[in-house]
Amino acid sequence: MGNSLPAMGGIRRKFMAKNLRGTVSGADLLEKEQEEKVIEWDTLFRRNWDIYAEFYLGIGLKPYQREALHEIGTSDVFFWRAGRGGAKSFITALAAICKLMLYPNCWIVVTASTIDQANKIVEDKILSELVKKLSPYLLYLYEKQWLVITKPQDGYKIENTLNNSVLRVLAPVESSRGVRSNFTIYDEVAIMKKASIDQIFDGMLYPRQPVFLNNNPEYVNNPRWLEESKAIYLTSSKYKYQWWYGLWKECVKGWFDDKKTVFNVFASDFFDNIDNGLKTWGDYRRAKKTTEEFAFRMEYLNEAIGENESAYFTIQQFKENQTLEKAFVPPTNIEVITQTVPYNPLKSEDEVRLICVDYAFANTVKGAGRKANDNTIIICMSLHWKENHFERHVDYIQGWEGSDSTGAVNRIRELYWDYQADYIVDDQQSGGEVIYNLFTQPWEHPERGRAWNSHGFTISDKTEYVSAVAIDSKIEDYKMRTVDPHAIPCIVPVKGSSTLNDIVWKEMRRQLEYGNVKFLIDTKDFEETLVDSGEYFKMTSEQYGIACAPYNHTEELIKEAVNLKAEFKQDKVRLSEPLNGTKDRIVALAYGNYIATLIENRWNKDLAQDEFDIDSIQLVW
Known part of the structure; x- marks a missing residue:
């Protein structure tokens, strides 16, 4: 992709000129033909976040990243297990931006085991990479303050002032209760407490409320137009006895046989990183020599560690x-x-x-x-x-x-x-x-x-x-x-x-x-x-x-x-x-x-x- 802004700049400028904060009715601003084109493009992008990221935002993707981003966009529940350096946080941050840009009045929540870990998605991935480095369009919005990034408290907040969508970073604490979310990202979910997810974040998920559902009787109570909320789980592999592995198996099972909820699972290891030029064989050899065996198998080979079937100990x-x-x-x-012997606890x-x-x-x-x-x-x-x-x-x-x-x-x-x-x-x-x-x-x-x-x-x-x-x-x-x-x-x-x-x-x-x-x-x-x-x-x-x-x-x-x-x-x-x-x-x-x-x-x-x-x-x- 080139560095020029997308060809839809004329339509976008009309949006910006009016400083629209909701859904455009289309009748007074756009001709019928233009409105149909907008609907066609918008439908294409909403069904293919990978195309939107590359064609519209100008961000080049590796083949496996393109596939992962596409599946996030089409999933109700998405679980990505990836070894170290697999760019799962980067792609998920990009997915959050796609949601923020394509869906008006959308509420997005990012969380992790600590607020600092969750903030890194905004600091390191969205602001430093996507906005300031990779996407001229996002940088343009940021400079014009149509994409506003603030840190009012401990967690970051991103507001798209053109469509009234908001992304929040929340800590897994009681004070986070009461916030609504249509799209929740759990970073390094394996080290999060299950009780925090069950009691605080699962209850946040709520279908997006587009303006047209309230203004047009034709669409009200029609289940076709009700959007499912999304839950995105990211982690490197840990031990099988931990709770996350049961969630992973449920997602795999749902991918095979659930007919109502769209589950997707994705996995990548260090060899995928090497194959895509993100890591080298030198990195692999160095990690294998300096990393403890269990940690290497989990963090680099993406292996969930458990005992064999005939094991006596767990x-x-x-x-x-x-x-x-x-x-x-x-x-x-x-x-x-x-x-001058070193201190050791006295024998009782x-x-x-x-x-x-x-x-x-x-x-x-x-x-x-x-x-x-x-x-x-x-x-x-x-x-x-x-x-x-x-x-x-x-x-x-x-x-x-x-x-x-x-x-x-x-x-x-x-x-x-x-x-x-x-x-x-x-x-x-x-x-x-x-x-x-x-x-x-x-x-x-x-x-x-x-x-x-x-x-x-x-x-x-x-x-x-x-x-x-x-x-x-x-x-x-x-x-x-x-x-x-x-x-x-x-x-x-x-x-x-x-x-x-x-x-x-x-x-x-x-x-x-x-x-x-x-x-x-x-x-x-x-x-x-x-x-x-x-x-x-x-x-x-x-x-x-x-x-x-x-x-x-x-x-x-x-x-x-x-x-x-x-x-x-x-x-x-x-x-x-x-x-x-x-x-x-x-x-x-x-x-x-x-x-x-x-x-x-x-x-x-x-x-x-x-x-x-x-x-x-x-x-x-």
């Missing part, structure tokens, strides 16, 4: 319990020696702390074609007493090179003292017994000196816990193999079996369903807190990596868990990882969680025995 069980903002921060040796009297471990060795391979589990996983988990149960907090996760067994043992020793742990729960399968021998030996720390307890560790003296996960003959064997006569009794060695693992996995799922296991927040959210607090700018790259590591491990734990496939045999569950997958983190957590339940049961029994019994009192006179 993403919802984990994501809804990622509430811990601050991980435990292990002190460095220098910080211990100089007594009714708190128990566990170190949960799943060992890996250099020769540990899961089978032909499977990925070697080359990292020992160490989890710090605190148990917080809540009336009659322990709430489990996964405070810290660390990996250690599987070929360095001695280094892993020494690191666990450090964490035991730094974390003020009560028990070490470790998996004795696949070489764990050799590790036990190392634990029982005294060890002088080469750097901490006097600030170090050199005693070895041995099997816990809490027989009730140990006997639940190890047979009696092994318990005696563990005691006999202890080297240090003053070893600290804190190890709960878990010897897995099909029966025990069945109990462990069921207990893990039970606690997750109760919402009783809390995890660290997403790495992305943690990074935002670092930036907001200013700590990010004080960190070296190494410090930043160390700070993010436990949050990264938490995301890996969740991926391991939801990818496990459940198989049932004789009422026992067996979980297996996919090809090239691992389950080290979830195994360590599950064993620790089971021991937490045993401790919880003991505490409840002790509390029951300590309760006041009036019948047991003997009065002495």
